[in-house]
Amino acid sequence: MHFDLADLNLFIHVAEASSLTGGAKQAHLSTAAASTRIKSFEGQLGSRLFYRGSHGVELTPAGENLLKHARAIMRQVEYLKSDFSDYGSSDTGHIRIFANTTAVTEFMPEVLANFLGSRPGITIDLKERLTKDIFRGVLDGAADFGVTSGEIKMKGLEVMPFSIDRLVVVVPVGHPLTGAKNLAFRDTLIYPHVGLHEGSTLLEFLKKEVSEVGESLPLRIQVFGFEPACRMIEAGVGIGILPESSALRYQTTMQLNIVELKDVWAKRERSVVVREFESLPESSKNLIREIRSYHHYKEEAV
Numbered sequence: 001m002h003f004d005l006a007d008l009n010l011f012i013h014v015a016e017a018s019s020l021t022g023g024a025k026q027a028h029l030s031t032a033a034a035s036t037r038i039k040s041f042e043g044q045l046g047s048r049l050f051y052r053g054s055h056g057v058e059l060t061p062a063g064e065n066l067l068k069h070a071r072a073i074m075r076q077v078e079y080l081k082s083d084f085s086d087y088g089s090s091d092t093g094h095i096r097i098f099a100n101t102t103a104v105t106e107f108m109p110e111v112l113a114n115f116l117g118s119r120p121g122i123t124i125d126l127k128e129r130l131t132k133d134i135f136r137g138v139l140d141g142a143a144d145f146g147v148t149s150g151e152i153k154m155k156g157l158e159v160m161p162f163s164i165d166r167l168v169v170v171v172p173v174g175h176p177l178t179g180a181k182n183l184a185f186r187d188t189l190i191y192p193h194v195g196l197h198e199g200s201t202l203l204e205f206l207k208k209e210v211s212e213v214g215e216s217l218p219l220r221i222q223v224f225g226f227e228p229a230c231r232m233i234e235a236g237v238g239i240g241i242l243p244e245s246s247a248l249r250y251q252t253t254m255q256l257n258i259v260e261l262k263d264v265w266a267k268r269e270r271s272v273v274v275r276e277f278e279s280l281p282e283s284s285k286n287l288i289r290e291i292r293s294y295h296h297y298k299e300e301a302v
Contacts, residue, residue, distance in 0.1 A: 071141030
């Protein structure tokens with residue numbers, strides 16, 4: 001069986017766009033030409049790859065399976081090109097990263113600014129994703145690596161821990177919880193909460209935890225980012241569950257108090273996850289090293 005890389009690339013574009021027209025545009029082909037190539041590809045494989053409907057296309061089970069392999073193949077091709085461009089320079093290439101809310105909003109901007117500042121030949125695509133989607137994206141080849149927090153049970157991933165992420169309760173000055181000891185997450189549910197936007201990894205994590213104790217999260221308002229959350233908390237709108245690093249940063253300029261949680265899950269290990277570190281191009285390896293060393297020095301300073 002002969003695989004044409006152009007057909008694999010077209011297939012990925014169509015699958016990600018859920019549209020033959022959209023995929024054809026990404027592959028710089030006419031819709032008719034793309035349709036002919038996809039049908040020929042399906043004939044060669046002896047499997048139907050897409051269900052076609054009036055609103056676009058949807059992957060069949062065979063298509064879902066092929067997408068995983070196609071992404072892995074195309075990523076390896078990209079790695080090969082990167083390693084041999086400019087004689088294997090570590091300062092060229094494109095890196096795709098899936099990360100959780102804390103990483104995207106808190107420390108990755110600073111890490112990436114330092115990393116990209118001296119490497120004009122590198123481009124980066126950083127996307128916020130839920131934890132399960134980070135794992136799936138790395139395994140399927142949609143991302144070169146992921147940055148996440150908490151316990152990792154997914155098989156097929158290399159896990160590289162680099163720091164500790166503690167969740168704490170942030171309250172306005174004078175709040176009844178100020179100075180509380182041995183506080184459990186469940187004890188905070190009698191107060192209105194300031195939460196992050198829908199789709200954020202932290203909000204989804206807290207919703208899961210609160211459902212396990214048979215309660216609901218009493219959200220009063222949802223905001224985009226930790227700074228707006230702290231401003232709402234300072235104004236007395238509610239309390240919030242936030243990473244300790246963020247809470248400490250905003251406590252220097254806002255009237256906030258921080259209360260520790262006794263729940264075991266409140267202390268989470270941050271990790272970089274990859275399929276196979278040694279197969280990554282040097283640019284990706286160097287960025288992972290920088291992420292890990294950045295946190296080492298930050299924690300040494302603290």
